[in-house]
Amino acid sequence: MVRVPSFLLLAGLSTPSLAATFQEVIRGRLVAVAERFPSVLGNFTMEGGTLLAPTNDALLRFLATFGIRDLASVSEATARNLVACHILPQSLPNSNLTVQGGVVANTDLNSMTYTNLGGAPNVVFASAFGSTGQFQSQGSLKIYSGVGPASNVTVVDLQFDNGYVHIIDRVLNLPQAPSKTVEAAQLSTLLQAAQKANITDLVDTTANLTLFAPTDDAFREAGIDINSLSTEQLTGILRYHAIAGAVGYSTVLEDGKEYQTLLGSSITVYKRDGQLLVNEAEVVVGNVITTNGVAHIINAVLSPPSASATSTTSDSTAASVTPTSDSSTGGGGTSSVSSTSSPPSLGVAGVLVSSAVIALTSGILLL
Numbered sequence: 001m002v003r004v005p006s007f008l009l010l011a012g013l014s015t016p017s018l019a020a021t022f023q024e025v026i027r028g029r030l031v032a033v034a035e036r037f038p039s040v041l042g043n044f045t046m047e048g049g050t051l052l053a054p055t056n057d058a059l060l061r062f063l064a065t066f067g068i069r070d071l072a073s074v075s076e077a078t079a080r081n082l083v084a085c086h087i088l089p090q091s092l093p094n095s096n097l098t099v100q101g102g103v104v105a106n107t108d109l110n111s112m113t114y115t116n117l118g119g120a121p122n123v124v125f126a127s128a129f130g131s132t133g134q135f136q137s138q139g140s141l142k143i144y145s146g147v148g149p150a151s152n153v154t155v156v157d158l159q160f161d162n163g164y165v166h167i168i169d170r171v172l173n174l175p176q177a178p179s180k181t182v183e184a185a186q187l188s189t190l191l192q193a194a195q196k197a198n199i200t201d202l203v204d205t206t207a208n209l210t211l212f213a214p215t216d217d218a219f220r221e222a223g224i225d226i227n228s229l230s231t232e233q234l235t236g237i238l239r240y241h242a243i244a245g246a247v248g249y250s251t252v253l254e255d256g257k258e259y260q261t262l263l264g265s266s267i268t269v270y271k272r273d274g275q276l277l278v279n280e281a282e283v284v285v286g287n288v289i290t291t292n293g294v295a296h297i298i299n300a301v302l303s304p305p306s307a308s309a310t311s312t313t314s315d316s317t318a319a320s321v322t323p324t325s326d327s328s329t330g331g332g333g334t335s336s337v338s339s340t341s342s343p344p345s346l347g348v349a350g351v352l353v354s355s356a357v358i359a360l361t362s363g364i365l366l367l
Contacts, residue, residue: 050163132276152170240267250287281302
């Protein structure tokens with residue numbers, strides 16, 4: 001017998017059984033939060049989908065982290081956003097979530113506080129092949145959300161008539177703005193560079209943004225002293241680490257394709273030997289969901305072509321990203337990439353770091 005997670009009670013659900021009708025899943029055994037705010041499930045009760053339900057211990061750890069005494073003390077806004085980021089409107093069994101490359105799935109989270117994607121809801125990344133989906137051997141299924149540790153899926157495919165419940169071992173991390181994400185990931189050099197270049201508002205407010213975020217070790221290996229660079233130089237470097245348009249989740253980025261950055265010149269993505277590479281920088285932590293897109297943490301600083309290092313003019317001949325519809329994916333879904341000309345030659349500053357230790361802090365949910 002599966003123990004009833006408190007999160008199911010928070011959402012208004014009791015233990016689901018295989019092939020149960022939705023009426024059998026919903027027993028009316030609601031805790032104080034669900035009784036006070038019965039609409040937190042939105043259309044899930046009628047339309048179904050997939051619920052990622054944290055265990056009792058995970059929910060208690062979450063409440064303790066933020067000094068919340070009990071579920072009855074949770075505000076309506078917190079309950080609504082918290083439940084929304086754990087609901088996937090698609091009905092996704094384990095077999096759909098454990099495919100090679102991973103799956104980007106829409107959630108019900110569309111609050112302006114946590115979502116700036118041109119009207120689309122925010123997403124989670126499900127993968128049994130690491131945070132980039134590129135590992136060559138399959139591991140356990142994890143759910144990657146905002147900055148912080150991933151959630152392990154511990155029980156799968158608890159089925160009702162029009163959907164599934166999967167049990168996870170920690171509450172998902174609500175997405176944060178890119179500058180807050182960088183701060184929480186302890187990428188202090190990148191944060192200082194963005195602040196000095198006065199570019200934080202740009203990256204925080206630009207919808208559908210993909211950020212390639214170098215580690216502190218990457219800046220040191222490249223020999224870059226941000227205090228010795230002008231604002232214009234820093235702006236050029238940072239703009240070369242961001243692309244706008246369709247969000248570049250790892251499922252969207254294509255091997256060997258070129259993508260135009262905010263600087264105007266292009267980067268090239270490669271998928272090889274179980275790695276996701278940007279130019280020659282390795283993505284060491286991928287698919288960190290932000291309010292307005294995604295961040296990929298990389299182990300080298302990308303060096304823009306010298307001719308455009310201080311230019312912010314768009315290059316109309318650079319590659320573009322065009323999303324296509326996919327019922328099992330969210331955000332950008334799958335995509336095709338077209339390029340009408342070759343970009344300038346690209347380089348990587350410094351040598352690649354063989355390993356990067358990135359401390360991703362817990363307790364960074366802004367409710």
